[in-house]
Amino acid sequence: MQFYDYFRSSAAYRCRIALNLKGLEPERTFVNLRTGEVRSDWYTKINPQQLVPTLIDGDATLTQSLAIIEYLDEIHPEPAFMPKDPLGKARVRAISQTIACDIHPLNNLRILNYLTGELGQSEEAKNQWYVHWVTLGFTALEAQLAASADTGTYCHGDTVTMADICLVPQVFNARRFNTDMTPYPTIVRIDEALAQLPAVADAAPGKQPDAV
Amino acid sequence: MQFYDYFRSSAAYRCRIALNLKGLEPERTFVNLRTGEVRSDWYTKINPQQLVPTLIDGDATLTQSLAIIEYLDEIHPEPAFMPKDPLGKARVRAISQTIACDIHPLNNLRILNYLTGELGQSEEAKNQWYVHWVTLGFTALEAQLAASADTGTYCHGDTVTMADICLVPQVFNARRFNTDMTPYPTIVRIDEALAQLPAVADAAPGKQPDAV
Structure with missing residues (x-):
């Protein structure tokens, strides 16, 4: 397996957690999002979307973090x-998609660059945009997690699911943008439990070889 | 089953296609996105994310269109x-997520309202934003579909998959914003094949009871 990664990408971070939990160690290539390497000819041939992550498994090229995570789960069923x-x-997918469809895509680097670039917005307006969408998303997610008897040590019961794999990078990212996390005690509690797991802790952006 | 719907929501439109293909006819409630009914107290109790669709099945409340579609597929396996x-x-999920994570969330009503409201952008800048993200997404998707031997009559082979269910509403939406579709012949060809199916055609926004 070959994994195309970037330390600060939330989508790649999800896959790093998944790979660690499965005990898989693909060869890794780091694709810089800041310098535009992700839009280079060589990488566009691998991933026309010009996004990380990409996973190569034999002859197959896999894109989209949630599709990769479910694929890993099918070919390596434990844990x-x-x-x-x-x-x-359905519940685990819905939590994952709340993060991956309704929070994260609004706040990744290409969007923030468009706001300050093409739309001429200030850094302050950009940060307000970030906090606006993460606040909306986390408020709903906190309500859903807090209200459900299915919520356990983690998002769904007491084993780590895809929902947790999505939660950790989103919380990391929210903290990086100084989001006040006090309104989200369930999210914070689950994130703290997950941080105790070496597979999760080792996937953190600051621990990757390409971290700057 | 109870389905919370809005004629113009792409995510609800996906689920309408899925329900039609499975031959399911849930009771429907229409939640107006334009008037803010989607943020009302009564609907927020059902869906804290204040988004459509929501599907109620027995005691369970299901959110997120892709999670709902895979759930319907598990409990009603044919077709x-x-x-x-x-x-x-993984390929079907990746195509679905390319649309549902990387194109659609940037272009739905709440985002476009934020651009013209909070960020004070013009209608023209809003439309450029729309076309920018759909162009990026469709360019990548066209490259992926055109290059793959797995692409058939539809996105994946000759049977309708979740990828097609996601494609139709995104093409409808792109056309509504006057996106030039000529650079995407594979997408257009697949969309035309899908439009022949009554289950797909009957799910169109203009055919819904709440269409205005």
Whole structure:
């Protein structure tokens, strides 16, 4: 396996946690998002979306972090990232997608660059944009997690699921933008439990070889 | 089953196609996104994210369109929305997520309202934003679909998958914003094939009881 990674990418961070939990150690290539290497000819041939992560497994090229995580879970079933029952799976996917579809895409680097570049917005307006969307998303997620009997030590019961794999990078990212986390005690509690796991801690951006 | 819908929501439109393909006819409630009904107390109790769609099945409340579509596919396996092999599943999920994570969230109503409201952008700048992100996304998707031997009559082979269910509303939406579709012949060809299916055609926004 070959994994195309960037230390600060939340989507790559999710996959690093997943790979660590499965005990997989693919060869890694780091693709710099800041310098525009992600839009280079060589990388565009691998991933036309010009996004990280990409996973190469044999002849297959896999993109999109959640698709990669479910793929890893199917070919390496232990430890399982998904509950067995359809409703449990739907809940884990919904939490994952709340983060991956409704929070993260609004706040990644290419969007923030468009705000300050093409739209001529100030750093302050950019930061307000960030906090606005993460606040909306976390407020809903906190309500859903706090209200559900399915929430346990982690987002869904007492084993780590794809939902947790998505939560950790989003919390990291929110803290980087100085988001006040006190309104989200359930999210904070789960994130703290996850941080105790070496597979999670070792995937942190600051611990990667390309961290600057 | 109870389905919370809005005619113009792309995410609800995906689920309408999925429900039609499975031959399911849930009771429907229409939640107006334009008037802010989606942020009302009564609907926030059902869906704290204040987004459509929501599906109620027995005691369970399901959110997030892709999670709902995979749930419907698990409890009503025919016709199948997903290939059987892990790589095929990963490809279908990746195409779906390219649309649902990297194109659609940037262009839905709440984002466009923030651009013209909080950020004081003109209608022209808003439309440029729309076309910018859909162009980036469709360019990558066209390259991926055109290059792959897995692409058939539809996005993945000759049966309708979740990827197609995501494609139709995104193409509809792009056309509504006058996106030039000529650079995307594979996307247009697949969309035309899908439009022939009554389950797809009947899910169109203009055919819904709440269409205005």
